[in-house]
């Protein structure tokens with residue numbers, strides 16, 4: 521007896537989610553603005569409705585996976601959410617999720633916000649490492665956990681509806697920092713006697729090894745002591761970055777991806793924190809926010 525549910529939005533991600541629920545035997549009702557995208561799912565047994573309102577009326581559990589919060593507002597505007605369990609997997613900001621939660625509550629729905637940490641091919645593929653961050657109604661999460669766990673793993677991060685989006689965006693932001701570093705590295709070796717594929721293996725291994733440092737950063741943030749167990753102190757690291765910048769210059773590579781971070785390290789050093797590691801950079805980034 522698998523829970524039946526409704527899914528609004530059949531883009532790349534929504535379609536992957538739909539296939540995973542159908543494959544697991546969940547009765548599924550779907551709606552998409554462009555109706556043609558629902559046809560392959562109808563062939564696999566999904567019920568297709570002409571309007572979003574009909575799809576919402578069909579089931580107690582309603583999952584939304586649309587482009588952005590504005591499209592979610594537009595699609596849900598004409599639907600009756602009273603008594604519904606609304607799970608919003610659309611990527612948005614923490615404030616958007618909080619506002620959407622309040623909006624859903626005022627219409628009589630329980631609300632759960634989700635942040636999908638996966639690309640569509642990872643959905644419904646056990647062992648691919650896909651998971652969804654959830655925050656908001658824990659009662660909704662508990663009631664529908666088995667259904668929500670079908671497409672990907674689940675990670676409930678708290679009652680604040682904005683928390684999933686905050687986690688999602690923090691993880692994505694870190695990813696872009698990593699991708700920026702990789703772009704600079706490939707720019708340095710380009711046109712040189714370096715085999716890019718072999719280099720990629722070295723790069724992936726190095727980045728993987730260095731990610732362990734985030735645990736030390738967390739420990740320092742929690743203890744407030746940025747000088748304990750420091751392996752590479754800031755004074756040494758700033759000196760080292762001069763070599764990085766000279767090498768970029770020698771190679772004719774723009775330093776524009778490196779400069780912002782190096783600039784923050786230098787500022788922290790100039791403030792007299794040469795015996796710390798790089799944790800103090802976080803203080804500079806959050807200096808306008810009142811400390812908790």
Ligand code: NDP
Pocket residue numbers: 529530531532533534535552553554557585586587588590591594595609610611612636637638639640
């Ligand atoms: P797509 O661009 O493939 O699909 C967008 C979906 O939103 C389509 O169903 C589209 O309908 C619908 N849509 C857009 N605007 C409106 C509107 N004004 N009214 C009604 N429907 C609208 O995006 P994805 O499926 O890839 O992404 C969906 C969500 O999942 C996004 O929030 C994205 O950030 C998130 N996500 C995606 C990942 C990915 O790798 N793809 C990874 C993690 C999260 P139509 O078919 O009619 O155009």
